[in-house]
Amino acid sequence: MSSISEIKKNHGYIILQKLVVVSILIGFLASFLAISLKKITEYYETIFFFKSSNSPWLLLIFPVFSLSVIYFLRQYLFKGKANKGIKEIFEVTENKNKNLPVYKIPSHFINGLITVVFGGSTGVEVSTVVATATIGSIAQKKENTFRKYKAELIGAGVAAGITALFGSPFAGILFVLEVISRKTTKVFFLTNGIAVLISFALLFLLDEKPLFALEHMTWNYYAIPYFILLGILAGMNSVYITKCVMFCKRSFAKLNHDYYKILIGSAILSVSLYFLPQLYGDGYHAVKELLHSNGSMTIALLLSTLAILFLKPIITSVTLASGGDGGVFAPSLFVGAFLGFLLANILNTYFNAGVIPLNFIIIGMAAVLSASIHAPFTSLFLVCGVTGNYTLFLPLLGVCLIAKYTSKFLYPYNVYSIIPATAK
Incomplete structure (x- = not known):
C-alpha cells in the first residue's frame, strides 16, 4: 500500500x-x-x-x-x-x-x-x-x-x-x-x-508605462450622487452599444455578397472618420487629449461630444459587421471617457456642481466597460492599471456595480451572451 x-x-x-x-x-x-x-x-x-x-x-x-x-x-x-x-x-x-x-x-x-x-x-x-x-x-x-x-x-x-x-x-x-x-x-x-x-x-x-498614466488625483464625497448618475447613464449606454452590434450584424448578414459589406462598411467608416477623426482606430489618442483638456463646455463641443457618443457604437458595429477584427473593449473605454467628460462639463457649466472632469472620464471608462461585458471587478482593476492610480478605487467600485446592474435590468444580455449567433 x-x-x-x-x-x-x-x-x-x-x-x-x-x-x-x-x-x-x-x-x-x-x-x-x-x-x-x-x-x-x-x-x-x-x-x-x-x-x-x-x-x-x-x-x-x-x-x-x-x-x-x-x-x-x-x-x-x-x-x-x-x-x-x-x-x-x-x-x-x-x-x-x-x-x-x-x-x-x-x-x-x-x-x-x-x-x-x-x-x-x-x-x-x-x-x-x-x-x-x-x-x-x-x-x-x-x-x-x-x-x-x-x-x-x-x-x-x-x-x-x-x-x-x-x-x-x-x-x-x-x-x-x-x-x-x-x-x-x-x-x-x-x-x-x-x-x-x-x-x-x-x-x-520592458519598463512599460500605463496607457493613461496619471499621478495626482483626488475626489470629494459630494460628488457621489453625480457618480451614481454616471453609473446609470453608463448602463444605458452599454445597452445601446449591444443593440447596435446586434442590429448591424443582422443587417450586414442579409447582404448576399461580401463586397457589398466591404463597400457599405467602408463608406460609413470614411464619412464618419472624415467629420469626427476622434473615432479613428481604438480612439486612445482622443482619450489622451480628453484627459488633459481644460476647456469649458461650449455649444459646439457639446454637439460634437453627443455626435461621438451616438456614432461610436454604430461605426464600431459596422467595422465588425463588414469584416473587421475586434470587439467592444476599446470602444467601451472610449465611450465611457466621453460620457464622463460630457456629464462633468454639463454639471459644471449649467449647474455649478464643481466636480472634477478627470474623475468622471476615468470612472466613465470603467463604468461603460463594466456594463458592456458584465464584469465590474475586471473593469475596476483594468482602469486602475491603465492609469497607474488607485485613488478612485471606491467610487470606481460603486459605479461599476451600478452600471452593470442598470445594464442587466434594461437588457439581460451583453455582446458576449446575446442569443443571436451573429453577434461578436
Missing part, C-alpha cells in the same frame, strides 16, 4: 511540475504576443492617423483597403473562416472535443492589426484575447495529462494577455473569472497566477 501511495504522490508531483512549466511558457508567449501586437498597432496607427489628418482623402482609401485585405486573407490564407471573437473561446471551453486551431494566432494578430491601424473603429483587445487563448489551447493538446485542464490553460493565456495589455494582473485573472470560465479550482489559481506574474515581470523588464 505504501508503494502505491508513493507512486500516486510522485505522479501528482510530476503533474504539478509540468503545470508550472507550461504556465510559465504560456505566460511568456501570451504576454510577448500581446505586447508585440499593442506596440506594432500603436506605432502604425499613429503614422496612418497623422497621414490621414494631413490628407483627409486617405480616409476614402484606408477602410476599403483594410477590409478588402482582411477578406482576401480570410479566403485564401485562413481557411475561409470568419473570426467570431470571444464566442470562439466559449465554444471551445464548453466542448471537450473542440480546440482553437493554430491559425487563429496569425489570423487574429494580422486582422486585428490591419483593422485598427487603417481606422477601423475598434481595438486589438479581443484579437489579443483569442490569440492568447489559442496558445493555451495548443499547450493542453500537447500533453495527455493536460486535457482535463483545458479551461485553466486557455484562461492562463487570456489572463497573461490582458495583463500585458493593461498592466494589471488582477484585471487579467478577474476577466477570466467574470467572462471566460466563471469557476475556480486550485489548478486555475496556480496556472493563471503563474501566467500573470510572468506577464507582469515582462512588463517590468
Whole structure:
C-alpha cells in the first residue's frame, strides 16, 4: 500500500511540475504576443492617423483597403473562416472535443492589426484575447495529462494577455473569472497566477508605462450622487452599444455578397472618420487629449461630444459587421471617457456642481466597460492599471456595480451572451 501511495504522490508531483512549466511558457508567449501586437498597432496607427489628418482623402482609401485585405486573407490564407471573437473561446471551453486551431494566432494578430491601424473603429483587445487563448489551447493538446485542464490553460493565456495589455494582473485573472470560465479550482489559481506574474515581470523588464498614466488625483464625497448618475447613464449606454452590434450584424448578414459589406462598411467608416477623426482606430489618442483638456463646455463641443457618443457604437458595429477584427473593449473605454467628460462639463457649466472632469472620464471608462461585458471587478482593476492610480478605487467600485446592474435590468444580455449567433 505504501508503494502505491508513493507512486500516486510522485505522479501528482510530476503533474504539478509540468503545470508550472507550461504556465510559465504560456505566460511568456501570451504576454510577448500581446505586447508585440499593442506596440506594432500603436506605432502604425499613429503614422496612418497623422497621414490621414494631413490628407483627409486617405480616409476614402484606408477602410476599403483594410477590409478588402482582411477578406482576401480570410479566403485564401485562413481557411475561409470568419473570426467570431470571444464566442470562439466559449465554444471551445464548453466542448471537450473542440480546440482553437493554430491559425487563429496569425489570423487574429494580422486582422486585428490591419483593422485598427487603417481606422477601423475598434481595438486589438479581443484579437489579443483569442490569440492568447489559442496558445493555451495548443499547450493542453500537447500533453495527455493536460486535457482535463483545458479551461485553466486557455484562461492562463487570456489572463497573461490582458495583463500585458493593461498592466494589471488582477484585471487579467478577474476577466477570466467574470467572462471566460466563471469557476475556480486550485489548478486555475496556480496556472493563471503563474501566467500573470510572468506577464507582469515582462512588463517590468520592458519598463512599460500605463496607457493613461496619471499621478495626482483626488475626489470629494459630494460628488457621489453625480457618480451614481454616471453609473446609470453608463448602463444605458452599454445597452445601446449591444443593440447596435446586434442590429448591424443582422443587417450586414442579409447582404448576399461580401463586397457589398466591404463597400457599405467602408463608406460609413470614411464619412464618419472624415467629420469626427476622434473615432479613428481604438480612439486612445482622443482619450489622451480628453484627459488633459481644460476647456469649458461650449455649444459646439457639446454637439460634437453627443455626435461621438451616438456614432461610436454604430461605426464600431459596422467595422465588425463588414469584416473587421475586434470587439467592444476599446470602444467601451472610449465611450465611457466621453460620457464622463460630457456629464462633468454639463454639471459644471449649467449647474455649478464643481466636480472634477478627470474623475468622471476615468470612472466613465470603467463604468461603460463594466456594463458592456458584465464584469465590474475586471473593469475596476483594468482602469486602475491603465492609469497607474488607485485613488478612485471606491467610487470606481460603486459605479461599476451600478452600471452593470442598470445594464442587466434594461437588457439581460451583453455582446458576449446575446442569443443571436451573429453577434461578436
